[in-house]
Amino acid sequence: MSAPPILDFSPFYSNDVAAKAELVRKVKDCCLHNGFFQIVGHQVPAELQTKIFDCSKAFFDLSLEEKSKVNKDLNTWNRGYELLRSQMLEVGTSPELKEGFYIGEDLPTTHPYFIEKKLNSGPNVWPSTLSPSPLSLEEFRDTTTAYYNHVVSLAKDILKVLALTLDLEEDWFNEFTDGAVATMRLLHYPPQEKDSDEKLSRGIGAHTDFGAVTLLLQEEVDGLQVWEKETKSWLDVVPTKGAYVVNLGNMFMRWSNDRYISNLHRVINKSGKERYSIPVFFSGNPDYVINCLPNCCAEGQNPKYPPVTVADCVGGSYKESYGRAAAHKAEQAQKGTMTAVGNSVPIAV
Numbered sequence: 060m061s062a063p064p065i066l067d068f069s070p071f072y073s074n075d076v077a078a079k080a081e082l083v084r085k086v087k088d089c090c091l092h093n094g095f096f097q098i099v100g101h102q103v104p105a106e107l108q109t110k111i112f113d114c115s116k117a118f119f120d121l122s123l124e125e126k127s128k129v130n131k132d133l134n135t136w137n138r139g140y141e142l143l144r145s146q147m148l149e150v151g152t153s154p155e156l157k158e159g160f161y162i163g164e165d166l167p168t169t170h171p172y173f174i175e176k177k178l179n180s181g182p183n184v185w186p187s188t189l190s191p192s193p194l195s196l197e198e199f200r201d202t203t204t205a206y207y208n209h210v211v212s213l214a215k216d217i218l219k220v221l222a223l224t225l226d227l228e229e230d231w232f233n234e235f236t237d238g239a240v241a242t243m244r245l246l247h248y249p250p251q252e253k254d255s256d257e258k259l260s261r262g263i264g265a266h267t268d269f270g271a272v273t274l275l276l277q278e279e280v281d282g283l284q285v286w287e288k289e290t291k292s293w294l295d296v297v298p299t300k301g302a303y304v305v306n307l308g309n310m311f312m313r314w315s316n317d318r319y320i321s322n323l324h325r326v327i328n329k330s331g332k333e334r335y336s337i338p339v340f341f342s343g344n345p346d347y348v349i350n351c352l353p354n355c356c357a358e359g360q361n362p363k364y365p366p367v368t369v370a371d372c373v374g375g376s377y378k379e380s381y382g383r384a385a386a387h388k389a390e391q392a393q394k395g396t397m398t399a400v401g402n403s404v405p406i407a408v
C-alpha cells in the first residue's frame with residue numbers, strides 16, 4: 060500500500076450512480092485500512108485555495124510583536140496566533156517547530172455556544188495590519204471566511220459519503236453536522252535546521268487527530284507522513300495541487316467502535332523551505348451524543364465505549380496535548396534552558 064490514494068470526488072455531485080457507488084467503495088476501503096484518503100474533484104475553488112495561502116503567508120510574515128497582539132492565550136475559545144513550539148503531540152520529542160493561526164465560525168458573544176463556553180466557540184480575532192503585504196484586512200477576513208465555509212461544506216459532503224460506506228442513509232449525520240463546530244488553522248513550518256536532532260525535531264509530532272474528520276490542504280512543500288503499520292514505516296504524502304488530504308479522527312474511530320481507523324501522522328520539514336498547510340478539523344455539534352454507529356457492533360456484543368458528547372470527547376484531547384507542552388516548557392525553564400513565557404495554552408470547553 061502506498062500513500063493515501065487520490066480519489067475523484069466529483070461523482071458525489073453527479074447523477075452517475077455507478078461512479079458514486081465506486082467512490083463510496085473506495086472511501087470505505089480507506090476507512091478500514093488507515094483512515095486516510097485524498098480527494099480531487101471537489102467544489103472548493105482553486106482560486107480561493109491560492110488566495111488563502113497568500114493570506115497565510117502575509118500573516119506569518121508579520122513581526123512577532125504584531126502576531127503576539129492576537130495571541131490565542133488572550134482568549135479561551137481557541138482563536139488567534141499560536142507561537143512556535145507551543146504544542147507537543149509526541150511524547151519524548153521537542154516542542155514543535157510550527158506556528159499557527161486559528162480561525163473558526165465567527166460567533167457573536169451573544170451566541171449560546173459562547174455563553175455556555177461550548178467547545179472552541181466565539182468570535183474570531185483578526186490582525187490589525189498586514190503591512191508590508193498588499194493584502195487588505197478586509198481581503199484577509201473575506202478570503203479566510205469564504206474558504207472556511209467552503210471546506211466545512213465539503214466536510215459535510217464527505218460525511219454523507221461516510222454514511223453510505225456504513226450502509227446508512229446519506230443524511231444520517233445531519234443531526235451531528237447541524238450546528239457543528241469546526242476549527243481551521245493556518246500553519247507555517249519553518250525549515251528545520253540541518254543539524255537538528257532527527258529523533259527529537261518535529262514540525263508536528265506523531266499524533267492522531269481528535270475530532271470526526273480533518274481536511275488538509277498542503278502547499279507545494281512536502282513533509283507530511285502517514286504511518287503504515289504493516290511495514291512499520293512512514294509514507295510521504297507528496298502534495299498534489301488542489302487535493303485535500305482527508306483523515307478520520309479519534310472521535311470517529313470511537314464512534315465506529317474502532318471499525319474505522321484514526322491513524323498516526325506527523326510532519327518533519329526537511330525540505331530547507333518554508334512549508335504552509337491548512338487543516339480544517341470538523342468536530343460536529345458539541346451537544347451531540349456519540350454512541351456506537353449502526354452496523355459497527357457485532358450482534359450480541361456490547362459497544363466498546365460508553366456514550367460521550369462531542370464537546371467532552373474532543374475538548375478532553377485538546378487539554379491533554381497542550382498541557383504536555385506546557386509541562387515540558389516549565390521543566391526546561393526550571394533547568395534554566397528555556398523561558399516559559401507565553402507557552403501554556405489553556406483551552407476552554
Ligand SMILES: O=C(O)CCC(=O)C(=O)O
Nearest residue numbers: 246263268283326336338
Ligand atoms: O501540516 C500538516 O500537513 C499536518 C497538520 C496536522 O496533522 C494537524 O494539524 O493535525
Ligand SMILES: [Fe+2]
Nearest residue numbers: 266267268324
Ligand atoms: Fe493532524
